[in-house]
Amino acid sequence: QGSEDPQRTALLLRKAWTLYSVTPLYRFGRGRLRDYARLLGAFIAAERQKGLAVEVGVELDIKVALSSLPELRGSEQDQPAVLVQLSSRSRASPKNSEDKILWSGCFCCVCGDDLSENMPEDFTCLPLFLANGAECYMSVVGNWFQQTFDCVFRRLAISPFNLSWMVAMWTGCKVDKAASAVELVFSVPCLPQPLDISYAIHPEDAKALWDIIQKTPGEITQEEVDVFMDCLYSHFHRHFKIRLSATKLVKVSTAIASAHCDGIVKMLHSQYLSGVLMLLTELAISQIQ
Amino acid sequence: HIATSLPLPSERDHLRPRIDLIVFVIDIKSKCSLKNVEASLAYVDAKFFLGKVYFLVTGVGRVNCCSIETNAICKLGEAYGSPVLFCELELEGVRVATAQRLLRILQICASLVPGFSALSFGLLMRNSADD
Numbered sequence: 074q075g076s077e078d079p080q081r082t083a084l085l086l087r088k089a090w091t092l093y094s095v096t097p098l099y100r101f102g103r104g105r106l107r108d109y110a111r112l113l114g115a116f117i118a119a120e121r122q123k124g125l126a127v128e129v130g131v132e133l134d135i136k137v138a139l140s141s142l143p144e145l146r147g148s149e150q151d152q153p154a155v156l157v158q159l160s161s162r163s164r165a166s167p168k169n170s171e172d173k174i175l176w177s178g179c180f181c182c183v184c185g186d187d188l189s190e191n192m193p194e195d196f197t198c199l200p201l202f203l204a205n206g207a208e209c210y211m212s213v214v215g216n217w218f219q220q221t222f223d224c225v226f227r228r229l230a231i232s233p234f235n236l237s238w239m240v241a242m243w244t245g246c247k248v249d250k251a252a253s254a255v256e257l258v259f260s261v262p263c264l265p266q267p268l269d270i271s272y273a274i275h276p277e278d279a280k281a282l283w284d285i286i287q288k289t290p291g292e293i294t295q296e297e298v299d300v301f302m303d304c305l306y307s308h309f310h311r312h313f314k315i316r317l318s319a320t321k322l323v324k325v326s327t328a329i330a331s332a333h334c335d336g337i338v339k340m341l342h343s344q345y346l347s348g349v350l351m352l353l354t355e356l357a358i359s360q361i362q
Numbered sequence: 363h364i365a366t367s368l369p370l371p372s373e374r375d376h377l378r379p380r381i382d383l384i385v386f387v388i389d390i391k392s393k394c395s396l397k398n399v400e401a402s403l404a405y406v407d408a409k410f411f412l413g414k415v416y417f418l419v420t421g422v423g424r425v426n427c428c429s430i431e432t433n434a435i436c437k438l439g440e441a442y443g444s445p446v447l448f449c450e451l452e453l454e455g456v457r458v459a460t461a462q463r464l465l466r467i468l469q470i471c472a473s474l475v476p477g478f479s480a481l482s483f484g485l486l487m488r489n490s491a492d493d
Contacts, residue, residue, distance in 0.1 A: 230426035231426075232425065232426050232427060232428050232429070233391075233427065233428065233429040234428050234429055234430065234431060237429075262391070295431065295434075302393075306393075316394050318392065318393035318394035318397060318429075319392045319393075319394035319395070320392075321391060321427060321429070322429065334426070334427075
């Protein structure tokens with residue numbers, strides 16, 4: 074699989090990433106990353122002159138860096154991930170001080186064969202985009218990529234149905250040290266004041282429950298996910314007389330990762346990073362198709 | 363007549379008119395509604411399943427809020443030999459159109475439309491959905 078550079082993929086961990094699906098990029102040249110960085114930098118400078126892409130309190134020169142992350146892929150058919158970083162150095166601070174990273178974005182594709190299979194040569198498939206940082210930068214970077222490579226970015230939301238798959242899958246993952254609780258957050262509809270219910274379960278109990286339910290290791294069926302969620306719901310009902318199945322599941326959190334229905338995820342465990350990205354790639358592809 | 367679950371309370375049995383059509387409403391945003399419908403199905407007499415039972419699925423406008431897989435509902439429809447209708451009751455236009463549709467179906471099930479029986483119409487609905 075090649076040498077894993079833990080430092081580089083580690084920058085994906087423990088950050089809140091906003092998810093987007095991206096249609097294939099037309100005539101994206103992997104050898105031209107330096108050129109693209111320069112062009113994007115010029116575009117951002119021009120936009121800032123117009124008063125766009127300006128973050129309050131930021132009076133800095135913005136540098137753009139594009140790099141390849143070959144470790145971030147699932148199979149040989151996948152395109153290696155592309156990382157975009159906007160950094161700044163204050164005009165006031167001394168020359169040798171570190172650049173501050175203002176915004177990061179990552180195009181990736183982990184096991185995206187469904188999409189890349191029949192794709193013509195000129196197109197590069199990187200259907201999943203992760204963004205971290207102020208929204209004003211996302212919109213200017215997104216616009217540049219859309220104009221330059223004729224692609225379309227769309228926010229990727231996660232339905233309660235998919236969130237329940239995620240919590241079931243991630244609960245089953247083996248974690249060495251004391252893991253954090255498995256937490257589910259529900260939003261109760263049709264109330265004059267919004268009400269959120271947070272249901273936290275001890276990770277070992279949750280894993281024990283999942284282990285009883287899962288028949289074949291490495292395989293998960295819809296039925297198993299349903300049984301898992303039903304057990305959690307009926308336990309809650311027994312104690313609190315509230316039917317969680319009538320509410321909307323909005324966020325799930327485990328030691329592996331957390332995911333919010335607005336399409337915001339945080340990946341917490343390096344060992345399962347690929348697995349989480351594979352799942353997110355699948356969601357992105359189904360939104361594109 | 364609207365009920366939140368079956369069986370209907372027996373106290374009013376003698377006052378109730380003949381039931382010509384049963385529509386089970388499932389909210390795709392609520393797993394609870396599916397469970398409720400599944401539990402209520404057990405209380406329906408077998409003869410209703412000859413074209414007098416329909417499943418109405420609402421909430422399909424918001425695919426990002428769904429808690430139930432549409433496949434599961436289609437399988438339910440197949441298992442009970444009953445057509446599944448999809449709609450979005452939160453949109454007024456669709457609500458009115460759906461109500462008109464259901465009224466038409468009710469007329470057929472109550473044998474008020476010559477040339478159509480509940481059973482033949484139900485089969486027609488199911489076959490066109492499969493295409």
